[in-house]
Amino acid sequence: RPITNTEILILNSQMHPTPAGEVGELYIGGISLARGYHNRPDLTAASFVRHPFSSDVNARLYKTGDLGRYLPNGQIAFIGRRDHQIKVRGFRVEPDEITTVLDRHPAIQSSVVVGRGDNGGERQQLVAYIVAAPGQELTASSLRRHLAKSLPEYMIPTLFVRIDSIPVTMNGKVDRAALPPPDSSNIVREQAALASESAVAKDLTTILAHLLKLDNVGCEENFFLLGGHSLLGMQLISKIQETFDVELSLLTLFERPTIRGLGSEIERLMLEGRKGLADVP
Missing domain, CATH: 1.10.1200.10 (ACP-like)
Structure with a gap:
């Protein structure tokens, strides 16, 4: 919930309030809002936008770039960053939503989902990086079944990659650029890849x-x-x-x-x- 004298709105791309449960971008307003970025009029114009629901023409909202949704109890759930959104087969996908579901799997310690150009490079595909809990074995089919209980088909990653740990930056954020490319040594496969006979x-x-x-x-x-x-x-x-x-x-x-x-x-x-x-x- 917002602190005293602070206003938080969740708006869609048309700057309209989103219904409860629907993901939108978080905007911050109120008397404690800064006037803008120091000596950066370009950033100020892009991030501090006119308040669409205020009668004060000088009122501004800060466009955070964060995505969230209202929970039934009125609290706000943080979903992820807008700049992490990717388009998969015509659908806009927020990878952090997939990560949230993956992390509920009892055999997964942590995970991160990113968009990567497929082998031909002509389109994005979802790739999930998995850190398994100690002593746990995973198969691609079991992970897909787990995700399918909560997510639509287009949000199921194409590939699952097993890694020892998730790389982070000096600021403690996920370092997506440091994630290894999928290859035969790290892709999660089926438990028994039956050999070909004929x-x-x-x-x-x-x-x-x-x-x-x-x-x-x-x-x-x-x-x-x-x-x-x-x-x-x-x-x-x-x-x-x-x-x-x-x-x-x-x-x-x-x-x-x-x-x-x-x-x-x-x-x-x-x-x-x-x-x-x-x-x-």
Whole structure:
């Protein structure tokens, strides 16, 4: 709650008050509000805005950049910083909301969620960095199930990365720039990545591991949940045609995003091709 002689408003992008429970930006007003930044008229103009609900034309609100929402008891819950917001598949996502849910998992000691350019760099994907509680093992599927109980599908991270500790700056804030890039040594995978069996599946494993920059890919692991995307998918389809002399559509990859699923479809097409050649007089 605001202190004496201080006013706190939670407003949306149109400077309208947000309903209880809806996230908005925190604005501070009142007689104790500063006049602006010393010798920084540009920052003052950007951060000290006219009070939209005051009859005093000189009244100002300070635009904090912090996000929050009203709780049912009237208190304000801090959600995170506006400058940490990212856009994922057309949705605005506040990573700290995901972190809050992740930290409720009994096997997680702490976490941080950030947006990273995917392997092709054409769009943002959510990456969760996890510090596991001592002696705890995690799998990507168990983390997704935990998050899905509280969050919509578009807020479920694409990748989970296990780290020993979350890096912080000298000011004690999370140092997002120091977080390591996801790779085969730190990505949280499924508990048992089943090995591929057939010759086609083994060749597919090699192709996928190269494209995804992983040491190995289990036959039931989902291409898209390992960091794959449509651009890499097109490269995969091209490599499959070059290797097996069969044509797959991108739709097939979406419908069968595992080595087992793709392998069975490739084997079916190869068999049909051989039958077609045998029928030629």
